Amino acid sequence: MPATLAHIRRPTYSVCSSCAKRLQSQRYFSTTSSLRALGPESPRYITIPKPPQTPKRPLPPIKGVLPIPKNLFGRKKNAQFKTSYLYLESTTPEPSQRATPNGPEADRLLWKQRMSEQRKKNFREGLTELATRKTEIMRRNRARSAAKVRRNNELKNMPEREDERLTSPSTTKEIRDLLLPLRPRGRSAEELELARRRYDAKQEVKKEHRQEAIHNLYMHARKFILTEKQLNEAVEKTFGSDKDPIVWGVHNHPTIWGLGHPDTVEKMLKSGEGDSIDQLMSKRETMMQSRLRRVAEMLTGGKMDVQPKPQGLLGRS
Numbered sequence: 001m002p003a004t005l006a007h008i009r010r011p012t013y014s015v016c017s018s019c020a021k022r023l024q025s026q027r028y029f030s031t032t033s034s035l036r037a038l039g040p041e042s043p044r045y046i047t048i049p050k051p052p053q054t055p056k057r058p059l060p061p062i063k064g065v066l067p068i069p070k071n072l073f074g075r076k077k078n079a080q081f082k083t084s085y086l087y088l089e090s091t092t093p094e095p096s097q098r099a100t101p102n103g104p105e106a107d108r109l110l111w112k113q114r115m116s117e118q119r120k121k122n123f124r125e126g127l128t129e130l131a132t133r134k135t136e137i138m139r140r141n142r143a144r145s146a147a148k149v150r151r152n153n154e155l156k157n158m159p160e161r162e163d164e165r166l167t168s169p170s171t172t173k174e175i176r177d178l179l180l181p182l183r184p185r186g187r188s189a190e191e192l193e194l195a196r197r198r199y200d201a202k203q204e205v206k207k208e209h210r211q212e213a214i215h216n217l218y219m220h221a222r223k224f225i226l227t228e229k230q231l232n233e234a235v236e237k238t239f240g241s242d243k244d245p246i247v248w249g250v251h252n253h254p255t256i257w258g259l260g261h262p263d264t265v266e267k268m269l270k271s272g273e274g275d276s277i278d279q280l281m282s283k284r285e286t287m288m289q290s291r292l293r294r295v296a297e298m299l300t301g302g303k304m305d306v307q308p309k310p311q312g313l314l315g316r317s
Contacts, residue, residue, distance in 0.1 A: 072127070072130060073130075073131060073134055079131050079134065079135075082127060082131065083127060083128055083131045088124050088127070091123070092120035092123055092124060098113070101113075212303075215303050216303050219303045
């Protein structure tokens with residue numbers, strides 16, 4: 001009987017089948033209990049000494065984005081006004097007449113009155129504290145900025161250090177200019193002279209283009225509309241007057257509205273097929289005159305404003 005009781009009271013341990021198989025097949029290289037608790041696959045199987053100061057754990061990331069606080073005081077005068085007695089009294093006024101509540105709802109009404117007074121008190125104190133905090137922050141920012149400016153001025157105006165004075169070159173500027181000519185390292189005098197000539201040539205080309213643009217502006221200046229009378233004449237010539245207006249699609253008036261549709265590429269390619277000898281000679285003569293005018297402009301260096309005989313408002317060259 002005692003043997004049976006001892007057998008019943010013996011402690012039993014429940015181990016799953018997978019863990020039992022792993023423990024049976026696992027072999028250890030050490031007999032110490034600390035290492036026997038960890039397998040070879042664990043990173044702590046081999047003891048590695050830690051440094052005396054362990055690295056600091058990083059702070060947990062802040063989830064979400066904090067909103068930008070509302071600016072209650074836009075300007076300095078506005079901040080002074082919002083903390084004044086007039087603004088606080090007008091924002092959180094006291095009730096003119098307050099009767100003592102009676103009846104079954106007396107406790108709830110008294111509680112609501114206390115909550116209203118507490119909200120008004122919190123509003124006044126919060127607004128005053130926010131104004132004080134803003135004034136303090138602006139004062140600290142101004143003091144920090146002034147100290148930084150003062151420090152920068154001191155660094156800029158401080159005398160030269162002794163090591164810089166002793167190691168600075170003792171030769172004068174004239175001798176340095178004579179012995180050390182100011183030219184890029186690795187370029188000879190011939191290369192510098194060639195670069196200077198290229199620069200001068202580019203500047204000359206720019207000057208010629210500028211003069212040509214000014215001359216063209218002078219030659220076409222008489223076509224500009226400068227007065228109200230010239231503007232009225234141009235409008236009447238293009239769109240007609242109130243009595244005789246120019247209508248869309250009318251070909252009798254010399255206007256862009258009466259020229260019709262522009263020529264297509266196929267029509268322009270076939271324009272010279274059915275022309276007579278006189279028409280071809282006329283086109284050739286017009287082309288030669290245009291070329292001669294361009295040659296004369298190149299030789300004289302000026303702009304020749306030669307207008308051909310106009311055909312309609314726009315004219316054709």
